[in-house]
Amino acid sequence: MQYKASIIIPTYNRPVDLKNCIRSILDQTVLPYELIVIDDGNLSELPLKAECEQAGIKYVYFKKDKPGLTASRNKGIELVTGDIVFFFDDDVVLFPDYIEQILNIYNMSEDVGGVGGAIANHKRLNLVKKIRKILEIPFMVSGVREGRVLPSGFCTSFGTTPFEIKKVTEVDFLSGGVSSFKKEVFNTFKFDAKHFLNYGMGEDKDFSYRVSKAYKLIYTPHARLYHYEAPQMRPNGYREVFMFVVFTHYFFKTHVKKSPVEWLFFFYAFWGYLLSRILVCIFAPKKHNVNKLRGLLGGFYDVIVRGTKTVE
Known part of the structure; x- marks a missing residue:
């Protein structure tokens, strides 16, 4: 055709x-x-x-x-x-x-x-990012097959x-x-x-x-x-990770969650993501990385405590 x-x-x-x-x-x-x-x-x-x-x-x-x-x-x-x-x-x-x-x-x-x-x-993954990815795979933050949605609601971009x-x-x-x-x-x-x-x-x-x-x-x-x-045109480190957490929570609730048990996958992945961000700050304590960690915590507070419904 x-x-x-x-x-x-x-x-x-x-x-x-x-x-x-x-x-x-x-x-x-x-x-x-x-x-x-x-x-x-x-x-x-x-x-x-x-x-x-x-x-x-x-x-x-x-x-x-x-x-x-x-x-x-x-x-x-x-x-x-x-x-x-x-x-x-x-x-x-x-x-x-x-x-x-x-x-x-x-x-x-x-x-x-x-x-x-x-x-x-x-951009090619540097050593710190490669270590992060290795850590994130067992936590279902990322996978080995790009273009796939994981049971945690996180996506392998x-x-x-x-x-x-x-x-x-x-x-x-x-x-x-x-x-x-x-x-x-x-x-x-x-x-x-x-x-x-x-x-x-x-x-x-x-x-x-x-x-x-x-x-x-x-x-x-x-x-x-x-x-x-x-x-x-990109948001700063804080805003970028904040929005990522808000979106992932929304995506999980809207498309992935089928039973209350599946919340375990989401929170398991979230703690893995938090751990990887903490390790990045330890090994590369730059202001940008610290702001991303702050954005992660801010996003988690927003979706769990405030119950954000809109990604803005």
Whole structure:
């Protein structure tokens, strides 16, 4: 089948990064049918609009009044007219055959609802992080199979272990900025803008894991891109780990927990995560690592004592 690819790019005040991303889209071996730019900031001009239209790519621009990644993705979905919907962060640069490799997977099976690619420039694990991962595996904080959800509610994210996926593999979830879905998926599923208001910590796992219950999700290491993550767009160490704990608790309660006994898995994993963070602070007592430990304790207090219901 000849699928028409639509691309959604939420963007926030990074015109140079966005231009580099779109240029890599123009260099694809298979061009998309349309490009949808959702502006959460203030773009002064639309990067490479004329070049896209000259190449036959429909260029759609939408300016949002209130920033928010999750809401931007849902707005993009409302505007989509293609068959396969790609989500990219505005700071990625695609390898020339990225879209072609993804569409090849959809052509292999009608049961596939979502396909994700690989980030080629993941940071390698240093010695401290490798020791952490070894400790976290028996505590069910992490596993040896990336893209899997553990009984504890913790997830083994892509690029976070020494065990890189090297072949096309069915997975439990996909990473938001490196994912694609059949348009029909959105007839049933939407990103949860209620629980993920301002920052998309885990909203991609929440959405794609729900989709995985109805469709196959596939990860292919053959579709690759670079992610040039801007440091200023990331939360500080405290906020990052705080949100991670809040999200993991929410994800566990919403998708994994089936009986009261399973709370033991969650708390067992949490204490393992706490232990690993304490060891990091002992062997690498930097302010950043101490702030992450504080964020972990703050997140635990928030979800257990205050009963937080919204990831903000």
